[in-house]
Amino acid sequence: MGPFDRAPFIVIWETTRACALACVHCRAEAMPQRDPRELTTDEGRALMDRVAAFGDPPPLLVLTGGDPLRRPDIVELVAYGSHRGLSVSLTPSGTAAVTEARLRALRDAGLARLAVSLDGATAEAHDAFRGVVGSHHHTLKIVERTRALGLPLQINTTVCRRTVGDLPALARQVEEFGAVLWALFFLIPVGRADAGEALGPNEIEAVLEWAAGLGGRVPFGVKTTEAPQFHRVLAQRRGPGAPASGGRGERPAVTDTVRRAGRAVTDGNGFVFVDHVGNICPSGFLPLAVGNVRKHDLVAVYRDNDVLTALRDPAQLGGRCGRCEYRQVCGGSRARAFALAGDPLAEDPGCAWLPAAGAYAVIAGGSDAPPPVSEAAVMQALGTVFDPELGMSIVQLGLVYDVCVQDHVVAITMTLTAPGCPIHDVMPEWVRTAVMRVPGVERVAVTLTFEPAWTPERIQQTPPASLPR
């Protein structure tokens, strides 16, 4: 029985998708306005009741977004969660909406920690990444106010090609800010994130080695998201027989009340995500809906759903992850496996460790060499091509008739809603651009056909909820 079979270590609730920023990597594809289907205040309270029902101690609860401060009831929700005995953290966007008054209200409501994103060591780099000029300025204001109010601060940084060069400088800033934790989010190509921005396995390994080397030298902890092999790296640095630790540069801040996991927390294994309309997913980076809190009990879904139990069972892992001696503390990024191979139980293509050889090797995957291309990965890429007027993907609209993958060449046969559709001239290029981002794809051929003609019955009303195998 795994340590997270009965309860997750952390529950993330995407309270809204509304956000004023336009981050180039946004997992949630955040939008300017709030979705009217968002969970209501009462539904949010009910969700927190179920989080508390996991047992004692209850999972950590992170209210994320979008920008959670776009919800007018956010203070009320934090207060309710705290009252229920939950450790509630918040991840607001770096905007002017995070005023001192709101921060004070959040602190008084019992907020345990505030996390803010910093993705560049300079204003220019951060603002370019976040898509809005001035975001860096607002972020630093939030940092200043959070510290002034005595709230524990966490800094989140997306690790990708654009940001990797800034990591040493960012580490110094995290220290200067007095943050208790630096969370490194390794980019997964979902939402708006570009697969070309993701680091390859050897690059990820280098970053993890560097981050592990921070331990003991910096006054803040370091944790990784979607790079659970950090625990393998830490274990290897400690040597054989050493106990597993939380995987941090251990120097807990006195004011920080948020506990830490003793092993990697991965998608569906210690981690569960509830999106803005209540869908329960293994994580925000692994958007496989396995239930909905409006209809299903979060506790029951987490404990019993086939997808989630499979994700928690190391015996079901494929490839190198299935053979790895560190699979109990790591388990690999299931989101990356799904994003790049189309199978959440496949080996993590972002890991450089070869278990059989017991040594590092140059792994085919990520950006280092062309990996095999799966039809599922192509379909996922096609799911990111949207009709600009309808706001629905070409997959959801049923415009894709056939996908044929042969070696590294992808042939796509598709249609449009009408023969004279004005995007006739540009759609093939959009499709080509999206599919070329799938690692391993070298050539894409797009054929438009109107036989058979498209009909509205081809529209998929709901996303697939089952685990693709």
Next chain:
Amino acid sequence: MMPPAPGRGVSPMLPLAYLVTATVAFVVAALAMPWLAPELAGHYYQPRVLALTHTVTLGWITLTIMGASYQIVPIVLGRPIWSERLARWQLVVTAAGIGGLVGHFFIGQWPGLLWAAGLITLGVGLHLVNAILSVRGLTSWTFTARLVALAHVGLALTALFGTLLAVDKVVRILPGSLFPNLHAHVHLALLGWMLPMVIGVAARVYPMFLLAREPAGWPGRVQLWGLGLGVPAVVVGILTGRVLLAAGALAVAAAAVAHVVWVLGMVRGSRRPALDWGLRFVLTGALALVPATALGVALALDILAGPRVALAYAALALGGWASLTIAGMLLKIVPFLVWYRVYGPRAGREPVPSLPDLGWPAAERLAWTLLTVGFATLAGALALGEAAWIRAAGLLVAAGALVFAASLARVVHHLMPCAGRATVAPVRRVGAA
């Protein structure tokens, strides 16, 4: 001139130029309404009322249909526009003619109408040449193709009749009395040009917007036969006798009702998650066709009579049906044209706004409310002949037109080179995310 290569899209700037000009005409006409309330409270045959009417029918409705047809006809008929250059010249010539016609109506100088009407006829001629050469070789004469062809016949006859009326103002050449000739001209425009064009294009475009199946069945036959036989009967009946007019009016009414039946069927079968304000405008316009048709039939059957009812009928037809429908279509077409020009080439390579991001839903909702209430009130006020009520209704319409124009201006603003930088956020990735 060489025709453009098949499949080549029209430059978005061509239809945009027409649509922006037409929107300016709409705003001018709407602003004039409260001011012309005393004239509108009287008989419709007054120079300034004629100037207002032509600003609406030619400046707003005809220019929109012409411009939109350069965007939509290649889609619905699958044929490229024969010459974009000719279409650009056509806009210049037609707009100059409309300006001249409206201006001379306004100041009551009849001889000046001649050159203005001549320019409009030339513009219409250029449009017809472009349309005919564009559909040359068309093999599949669908419902839409037939009604578009019928509409262009109606346009040609309307322009010809209008030119003859202008000449008749200076040199008496037309037989018969003034009012039947005038009514025949009006109904050629309304039923022979606008109605078949709108319902023909609607049969292909509404399903695309609503994500519904293309309509089929008996309502299509009723529309084709109703307009094909009814419009000539109405026009000839106005000029010659009541029996033909009544039969024609009933046939056209059947076509209008069949169109509404189709629209309601498409709405019922829609797979679109939500109706945007453009579609709400369009659907409200379709519903306004019902009272407009009822009033038209009542006038044709002599159940109702007089200039007051005729003006109310015009307000329902040109305002309630045509203007709301056209406003809705513009809210669909203009954002697409702007998006296609500004963001289409960048889609998939960088984050770009989606089409709905370009719009201004709050303004669109306000415009819908003001224009819907305004046109309904205007029809009632015109029927009563109360200048104060007409002015109040005119103010509502004017406010609605201004808000509508502002919402379109916000979209068109994206064409400005600085707009992309000014609106860094919010953006989302469209095309390829």
